[in-house]
Amino acid sequence: MDTWYIRTEHMDVGYDGVPLIRDIEIGVRRGEILTLIGPNGSGKSTILKSMICQLKLLAGMVVLDGRPMAAMGEGEIARKMAIVMTERLRAELMTGEDVVATGRYPYTGRLGILTKADKAIVQEAIALVHGEAFAQRPFHQISDGQRQRLLLARAVCQEPEVIVLDEPTSFLDVKHKLELLEILKGLVRERNVAVLMSLHELDLAQKISDRVVCVANNAVDRCGTPEEIFTNEYIEALYGMEKGSYNALFGSLEMARVPGEPRVFVIGGAGSGIPVYRALQRRGVPFAAGVLAENDVDYGVARALAVETVSVPAFTPVGEAAMDRVRALISTCAHVVCCLDGFGTTNEGNRILRDEAAARGKLLPLDRLSDLWTGGEAP
Amino acid sequence: MDRRVRLWIGFLGLLVALLGLIVWNVNAGSVHVSSGEILSILLGRGGDNDVIVRSIRLPRILAAALLGGALALSGFLLQTFFANPIAGPFILGISSGAKLVLSLTLIGFLSRGVAVGSIALILASFVGAMLSMSFVLLISSKVKRMSLLIISGVMIGYICSAVTDFVITFADDANIINLHHWSLGSFSGITWSNVGVMAAVILPALVAAFLLSKPISAYQLGEVYAQNMGVNVRAFRAALILLSSVLSAAVTAFAGPISFVGVAVPHLVRSIFKTAKPLVMIPACFLGGAVFCLLCDLIARTAFAPTELSISSVTALFGAPVVILVMLRRQKENL
Numbered sequence: 110m111d112t113w114y115i116r117t118e119h120m121d122v123g124y125d126g127v128p129l130i131r132d133i134e135i136g137v138r139r140g141e142i143l144t145l146i147g148p149n150g151s152g153k154s155t156i157l158k159s160m161i162c163q164l165k166l167l168a169g170m171v172v173l174d175g176r177p178m179a180a181m182g183e184g185e186i187a188r189k190m191a192i193v194m195t196e197r198l199r200a201e202l203m204t205g206e207d208v209v210a211t212g213r214y215p216y217t218g219r220l221g222i223l224t225k226a227d228k229a230i231v232q233e234a235i236a237l238v239h240g241e242a243f244a245q246r247p248f249h250q251i252s253d254g255q256r257q258r259l260l261l262a263r264a265v266c267q268e269p270e271v272i273v274l275d276e277p278t279s280f281l282d283v284k285h286k287l288e289l290l291e292i293l294k295g296l297v298r299e300r301n302v303a304v305l306m307s308l309h310e311l312d313l314a315q316k317i318s319d320r321v322v323c324v325a326n327n328a329v330d331r332c333g334t335p336e337e338i339f340t341n342e343y344i345e346a347l348y349g350m351e352k353g354s355y356n357a358l359f360g361s362l363e364m365a366r367v368p369g370e371p372r373v374f375v376i377g378g379a380g381s382g383i384p385v386y387r388a389l390q391r392r393g394v395p396f397a398a399g400v401l402a403e404n405d406v407d408y409g410v411a412r413a414l415a416v417e418t419v420s421v422p423a424f425t426p427v428g429e430a431a432m433d434r435v436r437a438l439i440s441t442c443a444h445v446v447c448c449l450d451g452f453g454t455t456n457e458g459n460r461i462l463r464d465e466a467a468a469r470g471k472l473l474p475l476d477r478l479s480d481l482w483t484g485g486e487a488p
Numbered sequence: 489m490d491r492r493v494r495l496w497i498g499f500l501g502l503l504v505a506l507l508g509l510i511v512w513n514v515n516a517g518s519v520h521v522s523s524g525e526i527l528s529i530l531l532g533r534g535g536d537n538d539v540i541v542r543s544i545r546l547p548r549i550l551a552a553a554l555l556g557g558a559l560a561l562s563g564f565l566l567q568t569f570f571a572n573p574i575a576g577p578f579i580l581g582i583s584s585g586a587k588l589v590l591s592l593t594l595i596g597f598l599s600r601g602v603a604v605g606s607i608a609l610i611l612a613s614f615v616g617a618m619l620s621m622s623f624v625l626l627i628s629s630k631v632k633r634m635s636l637l638i639i640s641g642v643m644i645g646y647i648c649s650a651v652t653d654f655v656i657t658f659a660d661d662a663n664i665i666n667l668h669h670w671s672l673g674s675f676s677g678i679t680w681s682n683v684g685v686m687a688a689v690i691l692p693a694l695v696a697a698f699l700l701s702k703p704i705s706a707y708q709l710g711e712v713y714a715q716n717m718g719v720n721v722r723a724f725r726a727a728l729i730l731l732s733s734v735l736s737a738a739v740t741a742f743a744g745p746i747s748f749v750g751v752a753v754p755h756l757v758r759s760i761f762k763t764a765k766p767l768v769m770i771p772a773c774f775l776g777g778a779v780f781c782l783l784c785d786l787i788a789r790t791a792f793a794p795t796e797l798s799i800s801s802v803t804a805l806f807g808a809p810v811v812i813l814v815m816l817r818r819q820k821e822n823l
Contacts, residue, residue, distance in 0.1 A: 161715075161716060162715065163712055163715060183715065183718040183719060183720050185718075186716075186718065187717050187718030188718075192713070194712050194713075196710055196712045196713075197710070198709050198710055198713055199571060199708060199709055200709065201708065201758075201764040202758065202763050203764070208709075211713070211717065212717075214705075214717040214718060215718045217702070219699065219702065220767060221701060221702035221705055221767070222767075267717075
């Protein structure tokens, strides 16, 4: 069934007649967010620019609302599709509201004078992005985040059925990134628009997208739901990550582990270990970690950063086999750090390991962790 | 200040200045004409200086107003086209290109003893303007930096001026004086029929530009956005080029190359009205250009009377500082 609002058919894109990516077949339905991800220079922007007719297609076509875009007039396209691009919008002597109002262009008359109804739509769009506070200020004086929100309001004013955004969250801080994407999600839910965008932030792409298209090595590498795309192995391969790793569960990145013989063993769990792992990694101290249940929040980070992570299956007590492995590791480590204060029933093994380390004089209190890299001359 | 109030005050101020300068211009000169006498001449009751006012000063004033408006408007259109606040017909070498082809044509015709009509003059200078324009366009497709574009334009202007000077050197003695005078820029020697032709060219161009207000406002945001808003960018760009070339060609055909009006006036108008909206800018630039040129012509005629200054020297004196000011302000805004 053809429910795609905008889709490409055997589209080749590139510059100056030289194809960069061939045979692209992607599509977005209304009420859905499709996100392009991929390394820098992979061609995400090129695909978007081609789909908004800014670049000439080298082959194939783009179908918008059931008709080839090449056969549609500029005005008709403008009423169906709005854009928020990375190109700076020149807005000399314009207030934010003036910029938003330009979205009404496809609907105004010969001289472009706004009617009362147009003005109401402009105000509504400004309210939608919570921009009332800065809409009256000169556009070039407001912050990047505010500007981006007004540009989205401008796109909304155009009453489009599909919005194309090229890296809309670049240059925004975390708060504004989230706000912008929330507004976008709201638009999709309430106005049933289709959203096609490229994002750099994998964690956000994973959370907001209904479907994800991966662009790499001059090809559309994979296309699917976030669950299908965001696996540790695939993302690491997509970006050719050689240093560090990607944690699909959290959508987070970890630095590369410090290789070598572990000098410290960290007993952690329930999130207590993560700050210690990271501190050791920063200071270049190789370490081992355990004993962690595989459903422990520390587990993923330990796997990424520790030379070795001793674990037990989820929801099972720390068993003898794991404890023996830890004892072997501790015998080669100079220190043991225990991040836990209390121990539950399944965690009894960790308490025993800590006490054994204390008896051997290897237990380093948490507040003296810095001795490991200052040589014990703590103030 | 409320935008609407500013709009009214701005337009009213420009109109008052225009009327005032027209009267002053009729008044002033080697022969002083009193206001009462002007009125009676205009009403057809005649006067001692009827001929001076009717066939010398009035056509010259109208020409200065029309051509000044055309220059300022042409500058505004070029600034929009190149997204460059110091673009203008003179700076980009378009006026000089028009001047070159025009002097070639004039000398070609005159040496065969053929008189040249107003329309042929405009056509020749339009061809020259388009030639320079195509060079500028070629360069602008290769370089994106706005300073480079301006430098190329200035260089094209120098080349055209140099060639014009060669041509004039080899022209008949009798024509040299006139050509030389004209090639520096002047509003003198304009006849009523000249005024008629320039009005027939410039006023429709003004109306056409005004009707393009909407796509111009979209284009001001940037090409990408203009296209997404439904502007046929290719056709629109062609229209802008055509209009600005016609306007600067008309000016060059009758008054020679006049510098800096195209840059200075749109900038001054923008700072008076605090807007860049073409609906305001197009009529305001036209009025502002008329006022600016009337003032400059008044100074050119009367400052060192009976010696008349070339109009370009006066416009440059007022216009060039504005260009420097614009560049400094840009610099500050970018920081």
